[in-house]
Amino acid sequence: MLRIAVPNKGSLSGPAGEMLHEAGYQQRRESKELRIVDPTNEVEFFYLRPRDIAIYVSSGRLDIGITGRDLLVDSGADAEVILPLGFARSTFHFAGRPGTANGIEDLKGRTIATSYEGIVAAHLADRGVDASVVHLDGAVETAIELGVAEVIADVVETGTSLRNAGLEVFGEPIMKSEAVVIRRSGAEPDATTEPKVQQFLRRLQGVLVARTYVMMDYDCRVEQLEKAVALTPGLESPTVSPLHNEGWVAVRAMVPAKEAQRIMDDLYEIGARAILTTAIHACRL
Numbered sequence: 001m002l003r004i005a006v007p008n009k010g011s012l013s014g015p016a017g018e019m020l021h022e023a024g025y026q027q028r029r030e031s032k033e034l035r036i037v038d039p040t041n042e043v044e045f046f047y048l049r050p051r052d053i054a055i056y057v058s059s060g061r062l063d064i065g066i067t068g069r070d071l072l073v074d075s076g077a078d079a080e081v082i083l084p085l086g087f088a089r090s091t092f093h094f095a096g097r098p099g100t101a102n103g104i105e106d107l108k109g110r111t112i113a114t115s116y117e118g119i120v121a122a123h124l125a126d127r128g129v130d131a132s133v134v135h136l137d138g139a140v141e142t143a144i145e146l147g148v149a150e151v152i153a154d155v156v157e158t159g160t161s162l163r164n165a166g167l168e169v170f171g172e173p174i175m176k177s178e179a180v181v182i183r184r185s186g187a188e189p190d191a192t193t194e195p196k197v198q199q200f201l202r203r204l205q206g207v208l209v210a211r212t213y214v215m216m217d218y219d220c221r222v223e224q225l226e227k228a229v230a231l232t233p234g235l236e237s238p239t240v241s242p243l244h245n246e247g248w249v250a251v252r253a254m255v256p257a258k259e260a261q262r263i264m265d266d267l268y269e270i271g272a273r274a275i276l277t278t279a280i281h282a283c284r285l
């Protein structure tokens with residue numbers, strides 16, 4: 001049975017559960033459940049605090065886990081990213097009241113509040129800056145107004161939380177993060193669980209592809225086929241089938257969803273007709 005850690009709360013929890021559900025895994029019915037078995041897929045899910053997941057996985061007690069790249073780095077646990085998942089994207093920044101500092105070089109002797117002490121301490125040490133770090137559990141934006149720190153280091157997504165607190169980022173971004181699948185670093189693949197791990201990764205990759213691509217179908221004249229195929233090269237190569245009307249073919253290819261409208265316009269321009277896009281629900285590449 002494969003043992004997988006899944007975030008039980010916070011920004012990662014909802015999207016991780018949705019992705020696992022889309023990938024065909026059973027998920028918990030209510031948020032208080034801490035552990036469920038999916039017997040069909042021979043997987044056991046452990047719902048843990050996102051911050052603790054890298055620690056469980058690096059201990060070898062759980063095979064893999066879903067967490068944030070920033071939480072993995074912050075924990076210092078011996079685990080590595082095996083698949084980025086593209087949700088809970090954020091950037092980790094220093095911030096303060098306007099004019100507080102222009103960059104990390106101005107932080108010598110200052111007090112910095114953060115929930116990510118590991119990332120901040122390592123970043124300061126790498127650059128030889130001696131500053132004090134105060135650990136807070138969350139809502140760190142308020143630490144400045146309440147005089148606990150002059151500077152904060154925190155996750156920024158839309159920037160709304162900073163703006164609401166009258167703060168702005170300064171200096172280079174400290175790191176970029178997103179949800180990731182992790183496993184213990186340098187572990188010898190276990191012969192019994194490895195096929196299940198690979199199947200799990202293929203399923204999640206299938207969900208990612210199904211979310212980012214659409215299927216496009218259209219008809220075009222044989223003379224236009226090369227131009228059309230250049231616009232819709234597909235993943236391997238498009239399927240081309242003859243139509244009953246001589247001189248016409250039907251073409252089918254996967255295209256990135258974000259580019260679908262532009263590609264439809266371009267295909268129309270070169271004479272393609274009956275251009276359709278349909279959603280992909282699941283795939284295995």
Ligand SMILES: Nc1ncnc2c1ncn2[C@@H]1O[C@H](COP(=O)(O)OP(=O)(O)OP(=O)(O)O)[C@@H](O)[C@H]1O
Nearest residue numbers: 009010011012050068069088089090138155157177
């Ligand atoms: N507003 C946000 N937008 C996108 N990602 C975010 C946001 N806030 C946190 N994250 C990401 O979510 C992960 C943190 O999840 P975690 O559950 O620990 O914190 P949270 O979502 O802030 O919840 P809480 O602090 O209430 O426990 C990190 O990887 C972080 O980068």
Ligand SMILES: O=P(O)(O)OC[C@H]1O[C@H](OP(=O)(O)OP(=O)(O)O)[C@H](O)[C@@H]1O
Nearest residue numbers: 138139140155156157158159160161162
């Ligand atoms: O740039 P934004 O879109 O505003 O998102 C960033 C905010 O979201 C998270 O806070 P959360 O709501 O999880 O509260 P927390 O600070 O208590 O963790 C994070 O800690 C920031 O405060």
Ligand SMILES: [Mg+2]
Nearest residue numbers: 010011138139
């Ligand atoms: Mg938070």
